[in-house]
Amino acid sequence: MEPINQSLSAEISTLVDSWTQSDYDLSTIGASTELPEGHSPLRTAWYHKVIFITMYSGIVIFAIVGNAIVCYIVIHNPRMRTVTNFFIATLAISDMLMATLCIPFTFVAAVLLNYWPFGTAMCPIVQFVQTVAVFLSTHTLVAISIDRYMAIIYPLRPKTTKKTALLAIVIIWSLSILIPLPTALKARTIKYVNHTSAPEYCIEKWEKKDIHLLFGITILTLQYFLPLVILIFTYGSIIVVMWVKKIPGEAESTRDHRMKESKKKIIKMMVTVVVIYAICWLPLHIINIAGDLNPGMYDLPHMNIVWALFHWLAMSNSMYNPIIYCWMNSKFRLGFRRVFSRMLCGIVKVRDESDNSRNFSRQETVVTSVHTTSVRRICFSGSRVKFTQEDIPLQSTKAKA
Known part of the structure; x- marks a missing residue:
C-alpha cells in the first residue's frame, strides 16, 4: 500500500x-x-445599472439626433455651406460614429457586464472605430482653429476655399484611419482562464509590454495633448488680436465693426467647443494613464464606478456640440427651429432672426469720416420737381428704413 x-x-x-x-x-x-476566485466578472448593482442605462441612453439619443440635424442644416441650406460649417459637419459625423458604433458596445461591455459579449469579430472593429472617431474630432477642431487663425491673424492673405477645405477633410479622414491601424490589428478577445464558462475580454494584445506602452503614449499624445497645445496657441493668438490688439488692415467703419463682432461670435463658439472637449476627455485620460502605470489601481473599492463616470463624461462630449451651435449661433438656431417646426407639422411658427438683423442694420445711422454729408432734397414747385443739393450736418441725418 x-x-x-x-x-x-x-x-x-x-x-x-x-x-x-x-x-x-x-x-x-x-x-x-468553477472559476477560481478573482476571475469572475465584476458584478454591478442593479440600481447602478439603471442609472447608467439612463445616462448613456441620453447621450446616444441627443448625439444622433442633434448632430444629424447639424448635418442637415449645412447640406440643405446653400448659405450654410461655408468652410467652417464643412468642418463642423465633419465634427458632427465623428460624433454620430461615436454614438452609434462605440458608446453602446463599450457601455454594455465595460459598465453593465464587465466582459465582452459581442464576439471575436466586433472587438477590433469597435476598438478601431472608437479611436478613429476621436481622431476625427481632434483633427477637425485643429483644422477649424488653423483656418480661423489664418483668416484673422493674416486677413490680407487669400481665404481658404471650399475646395481646399474638402481636401483638408479628406486628409483628416486619411490620417484618422491610418494612425490607429495597429489598434485594429492587435485588438482581440481573450480569456484569462482556460475554461469553457470563462468570460471573454476585448483588449489589445501586444507581444512586448514596452511597445504597447509606447504605442499608447503616442496615441494619447497625437489624440489629445498635441492637438490641445495647437488649439491653445491658435485661439490664444486669436483672442489677443481680436480683444486686445487691432487687426492689421482693418478699417474703421460700421460694416467692419459688424464683421468683427460676427468673427468674435464664431471664435467664442469654437473656443467653447474646445474647452468642453478638453474638460470631458481629461479625467478619462488621467485614469487610463494611472491604470497603465499601476494596474492594481483598478482593484480599489468602487473604482469601476469612478471609471464609468469618467467614461460617461468623455462620451457625453458627442452630444454637446449641437447644443453649443444652437445656443451661440443665430443661423444654426434658426435651422434647428425650422427642423422642429417641420417635425411638429408647422404647429410652432418660426421667425427669421436674420430678417430682424437686416431690418436693424437698415435703420442704423450711416457713419462717415466727415461731419457733414451732401444730401439731395426733393422740392415740389407746382407741377415740377426740383432737386437741390446742400450740406447737412450728419448728426441731424437719419436713414429711413
Missing part, C-alpha cells in the same frame, strides 16, 4: 504544481470546475 500512496501523492503534487504554473489553467482538472 505504501508504494501506491506514494504514487498517488506524487500525482496530486504534480497536478497542484501544474495548476499553479499555468496561472489557474483549469483544463487540466476538468471543465466542470
Whole structure:
C-alpha cells in the first residue's frame, strides 16, 4: 500500500504544481470546475445599472439626433455651406460614429457586464472605430482653429476655399484611419482562464509590454495633448488680436465693426467647443494613464464606478456640440427651429432672426469720416420737381428704413 500512496501523492503534487504554473489553467482538472476566485466578472448593482442605462441612453439619443440635424442644416441650406460649417459637419459625423458604433458596445461591455459579449469579430472593429472617431474630432477642431487663425491673424492673405477645405477633410479622414491601424490589428478577445464558462475580454494584445506602452503614449499624445497645445496657441493668438490688439488692415467703419463682432461670435463658439472637449476627455485620460502605470489601481473599492463616470463624461462630449451651435449661433438656431417646426407639422411658427438683423442694420445711422454729408432734397414747385443739393450736418441725418 505504501508504494501506491506514494504514487498517488506524487500525482496530486504534480497536478497542484501544474495548476499553479499555468496561472489557474483549469483544463487540466476538468471543465466542470468553477472559476477560481478573482476571475469572475465584476458584478454591478442593479440600481447602478439603471442609472447608467439612463445616462448613456441620453447621450446616444441627443448625439444622433442633434448632430444629424447639424448635418442637415449645412447640406440643405446653400448659405450654410461655408468652410467652417464643412468642418463642423465633419465634427458632427465623428460624433454620430461615436454614438452609434462605440458608446453602446463599450457601455454594455465595460459598465453593465464587465466582459465582452459581442464576439471575436466586433472587438477590433469597435476598438478601431472608437479611436478613429476621436481622431476625427481632434483633427477637425485643429483644422477649424488653423483656418480661423489664418483668416484673422493674416486677413490680407487669400481665404481658404471650399475646395481646399474638402481636401483638408479628406486628409483628416486619411490620417484618422491610418494612425490607429495597429489598434485594429492587435485588438482581440481573450480569456484569462482556460475554461469553457470563462468570460471573454476585448483588449489589445501586444507581444512586448514596452511597445504597447509606447504605442499608447503616442496615441494619447497625437489624440489629445498635441492637438490641445495647437488649439491653445491658435485661439490664444486669436483672442489677443481680436480683444486686445487691432487687426492689421482693418478699417474703421460700421460694416467692419459688424464683421468683427460676427468673427468674435464664431471664435467664442469654437473656443467653447474646445474647452468642453478638453474638460470631458481629461479625467478619462488621467485614469487610463494611472491604470497603465499601476494596474492594481483598478482593484480599489468602487473604482469601476469612478471609471464609468469618467467614461460617461468623455462620451457625453458627442452630444454637446449641437447644443453649443444652437445656443451661440443665430443661423444654426434658426435651422434647428425650422427642423422642429417641420417635425411638429408647422404647429410652432418660426421667425427669421436674420430678417430682424437686416431690418436693424437698415435703420442704423450711416457713419462717415466727415461731419457733414451732401444730401439731395426733393422740392415740389407746382407741377415740377426740383432737386437741390446742400450740406447737412450728419448728426441731424437719419436713414429711413
